[in-house]
Amino acid sequence: MSLVEIKNLTVQYPDVKALDDVSFTVNQGDFLGIIGPNGAGKSTLFDVMLNLNTKYQGTLKFFGEDIRKSKKYLKEIGYVPQKPIFEKNFPATVNDVVRMGLRKESDENKIDKILQQLWIHELSNRRIGELSGGQLQRVFIAKALVNNPKILILDEPVTGIDQQSIELFYSILRELNSKQKITIIWSSHDLDAVNKLANHVACLNRTLFFHGMSEKFFSDDKLVKQYSEASMQEHMHHH
Numbered sequence: 348m349s350l351v352e353i354k355n356l357t358v359q360y361p362d363v364k365a366l367d368d369v370s371f372t373v374n375q376g377d378f379l380g381i382i383g384p385n386g387a388g389k390s391t392l393f394d395v396m397l398n399l400n401t402k403y404q405g406t407l408k409f410f411g412e413d414i415r416k417s418k419k420y421l422k423e424i425g426y427v428p429q430k431p432i433f434e435k436n437f438p439a440t441v442n443d444v445v446r447m448g449l450r451k452e453s454d455e456n457k458i459d460k461i462l463q464q465l466w467i468h469e470l471s472n473r474r475i476g477e478l479s480g481g482q483l484q485r486v487f488i489a490k491a492l493v494n495n496p497k498i499l500i501l502d503e504p505v506t507g508i509d510q511q512s513i514e515l516f517y518s519i520l521r522e523l524n525s526k527q528k529i530t531i532i533w534s535s536h537d538l539d540a541v542n543k544l545a546n547h548v549a550c551l552n553r554t555l556f557f558h559g560m561s562e563k564f565f566s567d568d569k570l571v572k573q574y575s576e577a578s579m580q581e582h583m584h585h586h
């Protein structure tokens with residue numbers, strides 16, 4: 348059974364069709380990289396998957412159930428947003444932030460365990476405003492993982508983070524996927540990183556123009572070129 352099944356998904360905003368007839372599936376244990384230029388519809392896709400946007404056409408199934416009928420699946424998803432939702436000087440410690448992710452209170456062991464796993468245990472009592480970008484990112488991953496979700500969704504997560512933290516972040520993702528069998532859906536602009544980490548690629552630019560094994564995408568010069576040209580057009584459009 349597919350963990351996620353997306354069929355003929357279309358999202359029409361007043362001025363723009365953000366997603367046009369997108370279909371793909373994600374299986375247990377997949378590490379899916381979603382690539383696409385700015386404005387390609389990646390965040391829109393995540394909004395629909397997280398039930399934040401219900402104005403879509405098409406169907407979405409999680410664990411075989413239509414999300415219009417059942418919201419049970421939501422507890423199986425951990426989500427790391429592109430931008431942390433807190434202000435830098437929000438007076439909370441690392442421990443506080445991760446605790447906010449907990450569904451049941453008083454699960455100290457879970458918090459300790461996840462802080463250790465993400466190499467932020469020693470920062471537990473530090474204010475989040477004192478952390479580097481990379482440390483803060485790991486705090487939000489810990490918050491997303493503290494309820495042991497089966498699926499982790501990450502939106503474009505490495506902007507403004509130093510190289511060493513990016514490497515640590517990638518090794519953490521790899522371990523979550525290979526050792527803990529967490530299914531990962533990750534949007535990224537970094538083609539090299541997607542090539543190295545993900546076993547599946549979805550290439551989105553309002554329509555889905557490729558979905559399959561990452562070897563297949565990266566060994567096909569025509570597809571890579573098509574992706575680069577779409578990104579370049581979008582770039583020129585913005586400048």
Ligand code: ADP
Nearest residue numbers: 360361363365384385386387388389390391392
């Ligand atoms: P990405 O995450 O790939 O950059 P988005 O999903 O944010 O793409 O945006 C896709 C398109 O939809 C863009 O043209 C964007 O301006 C538009 N868009 C995104 N969110 C909204 C919204 N809430 N209302 C109207 N238009 C939106």
